[in-house]
Amino acid sequence: SGTVAAPPAAAGPAASPHASACQRLQLSSVPDRLPCREAERASVRAFLEGGVRAGTAKSSLYLSGMPGTGKTATVREVLAGLRASAAAGELAPFDEVWVNALALSHPHQLYSTVWRALTTRNAAPARAAQLLEARFSAPSAGRRAVVLVVDELDCLVTRKQTVLYNLLDWPSRRHARLVVVGIANTMDLPERMLPRVHSRLGLARVVFQPYTRDQIRDIVCDRLSGLSVFRSDAVEMAARKVAALSGDVRRALHICRRAAELAAERAQGSVAGAGADAAEGGR
Ligand SMILES: Nc1ncnc2c1ncn2[C@@H]1O[C@H](COP(=O)(O)OP(=O)(O)O)[C@@H](O)[C@H]1O
Ligand SMILES: [Mg+2]
Incomplete structure (x- = not known):
């Protein structure tokens, strides 16, 4: 599928899984093949x-x-x-x-x-x-x-x-x-x-027809294939909520993207925290 990320350039740092997930969950990155349709x-x-x-x-x-x-x-x-x-x-x-x-x-x-x-x-x-x-x-x-x-x-x-x-x-x-x-x-x-x-x-x-819970889960999982950033029950829960409300897959993509962003921020925060600890320790 077209959502497979290009391998990171040898010199540059590899994108974090969370950053890749955010990118793939964007509405503007439409996969070449649409599952469930x-x-x-x-x-x-x-x-x-x-x-x-x-x-x-x-x-x-x-x-x-x-x-x-x-x-x-x-x-x-x-x-x-x-x-x-x-x-x-x-x-x-x-x-x-x-x-x-x-x-x-x-x-x-x-x-x-x-x-x-x-x-x-x-x-x-x-x-x-x-x-x-x-x-x-x-x-x-x-x-x-x-x-x-x-x-x-x-x-x-x-x-x-x-x-x-x-x-x-x-x-x-x-x-x-x-x-x-x-x-x-x-x-x-x-x-x-x-x-x-x-x-x-x-x-x-x-x-x-509006997407069902299972379809929403499959669409989100398809976009994330190869990345393990969410527990499967987390996607399942987002899919269930969205299916109950509207079946609008944009909401599910948005919720999961927001969750990945928060996780990325938290991960960065802890890296910064670790860096600060190390700096303090070195003083
Ligand atoms: N089956 C699907 N698989 C992957 N992404 C989908 C699928 N259906 C919709 N999307 C994504 O959801 C968003 C909304 O789809 P869109 O075609 O604009 O909906 P509509 O025209 O029915 O309002 C788009 O970003 C699209 O890429
Ligand atoms: Mg439209």
Whole structure:
């Protein structure tokens, strides 16, 4: 797994196990393989790979689950795998557009953002919506397929749901060559859309269930593999607490990271203490 630490440089001091543990438990150090999400990854991969091969997918893919259930990490991992397949010549090259809807000042900005990503040109939202509609409806010999991921999809909700509807409906345009993945924290976003809208979309869906206690333990232990910094019942306890509260693995990683930091500080403190003792003894 990608979390295996590089061997320490010969000259430098080896990082302490606690420091290595802190590093591996950071949210920013995402392992190359995500344990406990094999089924979800396989579904997302099958959908995207099929879409890229066909140059289109008849429906959009809707991923939902509570925060911290690995949705974003799973899609990133699948995209990295597809990119590698394309680089190896096993899959037609495709383009990727990743939009975090949280970062948009208004849902309508989605149009401008996607248009700019596809063409590097600027257009105001209403104009960009027209341009996108025209692009997806006109023949496009040789154009690459595009995988468009919209993360934090919940932020696109408006009273009339137009933005959400257009986004999820684009792939059905004749020449779209577009595969859309929406990632949401809300389970029932499609149901809360107007029924007319919902029924037309026929979304493919993958639900990310909250992690169970055992999964949280396995995820933390996987990141710590080869290091013995915690007693196994300590990780077990953190996993049990987090599973009971939310199943948000970020909390478990945070709790364990904090524990490793405290242990590191304590270890350093005792080293400093020993140094002071030695200095005193030498006086
Ligand atoms: N199965 C897993 N294995 C290892 N780390 C995970 C796993 N699931 C989530 N994480 C980590 O937890 C954090 C939150 O995951 P993320 O994909 O952002 O959740 P979501 O998008 O569902 O809110 C990330 O740092 C990610 O690396
Ligand atoms: Mg996310």
